[in-house]
Amino acid sequence: MNDITFMILKIVISVCAALITAYVIPYLRTLKNDRRYAAVIDMVALAVRAAEQTIRESGMGAVKKEQVIALVQDWMREQGYDMSYDQLSSLIEACVYQMKKESK
Secondary structure, three states, rough: OHHHHHHHHHHHHHHHHHHHHHHHHHHHHHHHHHHHHHHHHHHHHHHHHHHHHOOOOOOOHHHHHHHHHHHHHHHHHHHHHOOHHHHHHHHHHHHHHHHHHHOE
């Protein structure tokens, strides 16, 4: 291999490495985060449906919400996910809203 071919090969490899670092790695991280977020949303929806089935008395919304939060937080700890109480609370409210909207 002559010197010119070797230099061209080094430049091509350097450009490829830069492109992978700049575009591919952030894209893969985004995909991973999207999958995690989707998994949390699915778990919240499942927990909300379970709470609706197990606690049937009216006026027990706060109890149901705390049960869902406890269940989802335990699951998130096992999965290594992290989300604030407020974020989780907002997801629960959105899920309850969606359930009520679908039942009409």
